[in-house]
Amino acid sequence: MSATAFMPTVTTGTVERQANQAGRKPGRRTDEVIRASILSEGIYELVIRDPYVACTVQPAQFVNLYPADARMALPRPFGVAKVDDDDVTLIYQIVGAGTAEFSLLQAGDVIDVLGPLGKPFDTSKPANYVLVGGGLGVPPLLYAAQKLSERNDGTQVTSVFGYRDARFADDLVAPFADKTHSIVNAEGNVVDLLNDIEDELSSADHPPVILSCGPTPMMKAVAAWASKRDIPAQLSLEARMGCGYGACVACVVDTPSGRLKVCKDGPVFTIEELGWEA
Numbered sequence: 001m002s003a004t005a006f007m008p009t010v011t012t013g014t015v016e017r018q019a020n021q022a023g024r025k026p027g028r029r030t031d032e033v034i035r036a037s038i039l040s041e042g043i044y045e046l047v048i049r050d051p052y053v054a055c056t057v058q059p060a061q062f063v064n065l066y067p068a069d070a071r072m073a074l075p076r077p078f079g080v081a082k083v084d085d086d087d088v089t090l091i092y093q094i095v096g097a098g099t100a101e102f103s104l105l106q107a108g109d110v111i112d113v114l115g116p117l118g119k120p121f122d123t124s125k126p127a128n129y130v131l132v133g134g135g136l137g138v139p140p141l142l143y144a145a146q147k148l149s150e151r152n153d154g155t156q157v158t159s160v161f162g163y164r165d166a167r168f169a170d171d172l173v174a175p176f177a178d179k180t181h182s183i184v185n186a187e188g189n190v191v192d193l194l195n196d197i198e199d200e201l202s203s204a205d206h207p208p209v210i211l212s213c214g215p216t217p218m219m220k221a222v223a224a225w226a227s228k229r230d231i232p233a234q235l236s237l238e239a240r241m242g243c244g245y246g247a248c249v250a251c252v253v254d255t256p257s258g259r260l261k262v263c264k265d266g267p268v269f270t271i272e273e274l275g276w277e278a
């Protein structure tokens with residue numbers, strides 16, 4: 001008989017129950033892959049079953065995925081793109097060895113997960129939330145759209161997505177947004193798009209609040225556009241991470257109030273916190 005035959009089976013449900021009994025969050029656990037598919041060339045969708053993430057995650061929080069290959073010790077952070085009952089959807093691009101390994105996953109496989117981690121967007125007030133995303137910064141904004149669409153306090157959702165080429169998320173955000181706009185690199189960038197729709201934003205029932213996620217140069221341009229118009233903006237930063245929860249200092253960003261950790265103090269920061277005013 002193999003050695004693994006004697007190992008106790010630890011399911012997500014067990015981990016969750018133990019954590020709840022101890023009054024704390026579940027630690028790293030093993031989740032089942034429910035679906036793995038290709039959305040567009042080089043862009044993958046991974047659906048994992050994780051009841052704890054599904055019922056607690058807030059927009060812009062992320063989960064750590066651990067590669068099975070032991071030579072890759074560090075987890076990889078990904079924003080949550082959608083929640084359906086107990087199932088959590090992640091959308092990612094192949095960048096290096098970790099994401100290449102994840103792209104081989106199939107339904108029925110398992111993967112180690114920790115989360116949700118990080119500080120979410122503040123969406124406490126009714127507003128016209130303008131979701132400005134670039135490239136693989138779009139997935140966390142899809143979940144923001146899903147959560148905001150569930151409210152009945154007059155909150156509106158406008159998506160403004162910039163893609164390198166394929167518009168891989170327009171169909172995914174459409175069911176949750178009041179207005180959708182997108183642009184590909186050959187046509188311009190998200191700031192061009194914001195200029196085009198500025199009148200539309202000012203005529204909405206609520207004043208705009210920008211929630212943004214994407215490459216740093218894009219978010220600096222979005223921050224400058226917003227601060228010139230006194231539009232509040234929250235920016236979800238990407239940084240190279242080690243632990244993902246504040247222990248290793250791999251992810252620090254310089255701000256007017258000192259060095260902050262993107263994983264724990266963020267990933268969401270306001271323009272003022274970052275000192276990115278125009």
Ligand SMILES: Cc1cc2nc3c(=O)[nH]c(=O)nc-3n(C[C@H](O)[C@H](O)[C@H](O)COP(=O)(O)OP(=O)(O)OC[C@H]3O[C@@H](n4cnc5c(N)ncnc54)[C@H](O)[C@@H]3O)c2cc1C
Nearest residue numbers: 074076077078079092093096097098099136139239240241
């Ligand atoms: C809060 C947050 C949310 C993210 N959400 C998404 C998402 O929804 N979809 C998506 O496609 N990508 C997302 N990313 C980026 C994603 O984490 C990286 O593309 C991924 O870690 C690359 O891993 P790799 O092994 O393929 O690359 P490699 O370059 O081989 O990785 C080497 C090391 O660098 C780290 N690393 C490399 N690039 C990044 C990066 N951009 N951010 C953080 N660590 C990095 C890896 O985690 C790993 O530890 C997010 C990053 C952060 C910080």
Ligand code: FES
Nearest residue numbers: 242244248249263
């Ligand atoms: S990733 Fe370790 S402290 Fe942020």
